[in-house]
Amino acid sequence: xxxxxxxxxxxxxxxxxxxxxxxxxxxxxxxxxxxxxxxxxxxxxxxxxxxxxxxxxxxxxxxxxxxxxxxxxxxxxxxxxxxxxxxxxxxxxxxxxxxxxxxxxxxxxxxxxxxxxxxxxxxxxxxxxxxxxxxxxxxxxxxxxx
Numbered sequence: 001x002x003x004x005x006x007x008x009x010x011x012x013x014x015x016x017x018x019x020x021x022x023x024x025x026x027x028x029x030x031x032x033x034x035x036x037x038x039x040x041x042x043x044x045x046x047x048x049x050x051x052x053x054x055x056x057x058x059x060x061x062x063x064x065x066x067x068x069x070x071x072x073x074x075x076x077x078x079x080x081x082x083x084x085x086x087x088x089x090x091x092x093x094x095x096x097x098x099x100x101x102x103x104x105x106x107x108x109x110x111x112x113x114x115x116x117x118x119x120x121x122x123x124x125x126x127x128x129x130x131x132x133x134x135x136x137x138x139x140x141x142x143x144x145x146x
Contacts, residue, residue, distance in 0.1 A: 006077060007034060007049040013083050017091065021047070031059035033067070033074060042095055047086070047104075050078040056107055064107065073099035076107050 014021040019039040024032050024046075033046040046067055048056060056064065056076060064074040073093070077086055082104050089103045 001052055003049055003051045003054070006051065006080065006083075009080055010035070010047065010049055010077055010083050010086075013087055017087050019043075019087075019090070029063070031057070031063040033060070033063070037090065039090055043090060043093065044072060044095070045090055045099075046072055046074045048074070048076045050076060050105065052078050054078060061107065075104040078105040 011021045014037055017039070019037060021035040021037045024034060024036050026032055033048040035047045035049065037043075037045045037047050046064075048060060048064070050056070067074050075086060077083060086103055089100045093099055
């Protein structure tokens, strides 16, 4: 069975339950989950859909980690039998509380690499944590007066 078959059934089930499952596409960020699922009131969940037995790629696992760190539930669905429990969990979930465990396909944890000592001052997104000197920034933004 192909991924789009699972995805189509998932979208139909979400609609039937009163929600929407928007297709996510981005020109600037690869690896985002396939669907942004919204239910009233303000329930926001990201869902990656896969063919049965397929796993998330490393970049998809990284995006999942980033979204979960921001407080969003991110699920993976790879079988028809996971659709109904997923929707029931979403409907019973209250935003701000932890999302129920064990919903959807099992996702291996992202292996965390150890950075070399000279890169330890970066956050989880690869941005530097060092503080900028305001005087340096002021020079950067000054316009030439001619």
